[in-house]
Amino acid sequence: MSAEPPAKTNPARSAPGAAAKQARRRRSSGIGVPIARSRFLMIAVAVFVGLGLGWWAATGLEWVKPIFLPSPGSVATQIAKLATDGTLWLDLTASAYRISIGFLIASALSIPIGVLIGSFRSWEAAIEPLVDFIRYMPVVAFVPLSILWAGTGDTQKFLIIFIGTFFQQVLMIMDNVKRVPADFIGLGRTLGLPDRKILTRIVVPSALPGIWDTLRISLGWAWTWLVLAELVAATSGLGYRITVSQRYFQTNTIIGYILLLGVLGLITDQVMKALEKVLFRQDGHSQ
Amino acid sequence: MTVPKLRIAGLDKSFGTGERRTEVLRDINLDLADNEFVSLVGTSGCGKSTLLSIVAGLQDFDAGDLSIDGAPILQPGLDRGVVFQSYTLLPWLTARQNIEFALKAAGYDHTACREIALEHLDLVKLSQSADRYPSELSGGMKQRVAIARALSYRPKMLLMDEPFGALDALTRHQMQELLTQIWEEHRLTVLFVTHDVEEAVYLSDRIVVMGIGPGRIMQTFDVDIERPRREEVMETPAFMDLQRGVHKAIREASRRPEMA
Numbered sequence: 235m236s237a238e239p240p241a242k243t244n245p246a247r248s249a250p251g252a253a254a255k256q257a258r259r260r261r262s263s264g265i266g267v268p269i270a271r272s273r274f275l276m277i278a279v280a281v282f283v284g285l286g287l288g289w290w291a292a293t294g295l296e297w298v299k300p301i302f303l304p305s306p307g308s309v310a311t312q313i314a315k316l317a318t319d320g321t322l323w324l325d326l327t328a329s330a331y332r333i334s335i336g337f338l339i340a341s342a343l344s345i346p347i348g349v350l351i352g353s354f355r356s357w358e359a360a361i362e363p364l365v366d367f368i369r370y371m372p373v374v375a376f377v378p379l380s381i382l383w384a385g386t387g388d389t390q391k392f393l394i395i396f397i398g399t400f401f402q403q404v405l406m407i408m409d410n411v412k413r414v415p416a417d418f419i420g421l422g423r424t425l426g427l428p429d430r431k432i433l434t435r436i437v438v439p440s441a442l443p444g445i446w447d448t449l450r451i452s453l454g455w456a457w458t459w460l461v462l463a464e465l466v467a468a469t470s471g472l473g474y475r476i477t478v479s480q481r482y483f484q485t486n487t488i489i490g491y492i493l494l495l496g497v498l499g500l501i502t503d504q505v506m507k508a509l510e511k512v513l514f515r516q517d518g519h520s521q
Numbered sequence: 522m523t524v525p526k527l528r529i530a531g532l533d534k535s536f537g538t539g540e541r542r543t544e545v546l547r548d549i550n551l552d553l554a555d556n557e558f559v560s561l562v563g564t565s566g567c568g569k570s571t572l573l574s575i576v577a578g579l580q581d582f583d584a585g586d587l588s589i590d591g592a593p594i595l596q597p598g599l600d601r602g603v604v605f606q607s608y609t610l611l612p613w614l615t616a617r618q619n620i621e622f623a624l625k626a627a628g629y630d631h632t633a634c635r636e637i638a639l640e641h642l643d644l645v646k647l648s649q650s651a652d653r654y655p656s657e658l659s660g661g662m663k664q665r666v667a668i669a670r671a672l673s674y675r676p677k678m679l680l681m682d683e684p685f686g687a688l689d690a691l692t693r694h695q696m697q698e699l700l701t702q703i704w705e706e707h708r709l710t711v712l713f714v715t716h717d718v719e720e721a722v723y724l725s726d727r728i729v730v731m732g733i734g735p736g737r738i739m740q741t742f743d744v745d746i747e748r749p750r751r752e753e754v755m756e757t758p759a760f761m762d763l764q765r766g767v768h769k770a771i772r773e774a775s776r777r778p779e780m781a
Contacts, residue, residue: 415607417609418611420577420579420597420603420605421603421609423578423596423597424579424598424601425599425623425626426597426598426599426627427626436611439611439613440611440613516612516613516654516657517612517656
């Protein structure tokens with residue numbers, strides 16, 4: 235591809251050191267030593283299978299009571315039952331709606347503010363210390379207040395998701411923006427571009443892959459804050475179902491929903507990663 | 522009496538304030554004639570890159586005069602094309618789009634942008650890679666695009682800050698040859714910062730040696746080697762003598778003056 239191809243190491247040249255070569259070949263572990271993708275997958279799958287088997291054995295052999303840990307089969311049938319009677323779907327859509335709106339509001343505000351304070355020192359002075367202070371306030375402690383302010387409806391869920399993600403996002407996006415190479419801005423200035431255009435044509439596009447990554451990471455946290463809000467005060471949603479199930483000792487529902495939340499988090503993360511590859515395919519391997 | 526292309530007169534520059542104030546440049550006087558290729562050399566810390574950055578308008582200075590064609594330099598602008606050491610190609614744009622980006626900023630219309638961009642990619646022998654992204658280009662190719670970009674909007678002069686410093690020796694030689702060729706054909710006033718003396722002698726009409734503590738001009742060498750220059754010229758006695766002389770001057774210039 236490239237005009238100056240990298241020098242290939244000639245295997246014949248290293249033939250004399252056969253013993254050394256053998257020793258080198260055997261080195262399949264150690265800090266930073268790469269492994270084959272198939273091997274990586276095998277190990278990862280083995281861990282899941284192993285844990286699943288352990289769970290299955292522990293319940294099948296009745297080492298633990300089903301009320302504490304139901305069998306995989308019981309969890310699966312319970313989830314299937316909730317799926318067929320429509321409960322699961324209602325819970326899922328209620329939660330998906332809340333996380334989408336809450337996360338969109340947080341992101342829509344954090345991106346412009348993050349770009350602003352990452353670019354202009356005065357704005358950073360005005361906003362960064364305040365945000366830094368607020369983000370250390372535990373989100374959990376805002377739950378009672380949020381109910382006082384917004385009741386127990388969807389607005390309160392948006393509020394908790396917002397408090398949990400917005401302040402973190404702002405600081406991370408500020409960092410994304412600060413990491414734009416100074417020479418990129420220098421380039422814009424030598425081309426005589428005004429600040430506004432340097433911001434929109436150079437700084438933002440350059441920081442965008444990083445900002446996307448920030449969104450992906452904070453979306454993962456948003457799931458946690460969503461469930462927290464639903465656990466405390468709600469009449470629908472995945473978190474609500476978990477609380478209700480505790481009242482009736484339906485441990486199989488609780489575990490099924492927790493696993494489901496894990497899968498949902500994983501799916502959104504993978505979707506964001508896949509989009510990242512499509513949106514920024516030319517940026518990735520530039521450094 | 523003609524007005525020089527670039528005039529630097531009595532320029533001082535320091536960083537910081539009060540106790541921690543350090544003087545970086547003291548009383549710099551340097552004129553560049555039209556179409557002259559001048560290199561700034563010196564050990565690290567002599568302020569050569571700072572001086573270039575000031576001429577580019579990217580840094581302020583404390584005292585002195587700075588003008589292009591007699592007009593004072595107040596800010597960065599399209600009359601000076603800058604090539605940075607770190608390529609600075611925007612990764613989300615192809616080679617051609619990177620050049621068009623600059624042309625658009627300079628106010629060219631869409632069709633002109635495309636035409637001029639392709640023409641300049643041809644100049645640096647990269648027509649085949651017009652639609653490649655920077656991540657698909659080698660370091661040398663990236664820097665060729667950056668040079669094409671800086672030339673494309675016809676600046677009055679070119680400022681280059683160790684443009685080949687990050688390249689391997691072989692690529693660096695190819696780039697030097699390419700730059701000489703382009704310069705000999707098209708002629709332009711160039712201020713070139715490097716720490717590679719061989720490179721400076723090969724490319725320049727004049728070499729300015731800077732010293733440290735604070736940065737100032739110590740000595741100037743005229744390079745009386747005939748053009749066009751090809752790589753073989755580096756083997757000639759005249760070339761090697763001059764190279765030795767510049768080396769010696771840098772060594773003497775980088776000896777710290779008497780401690781105050």
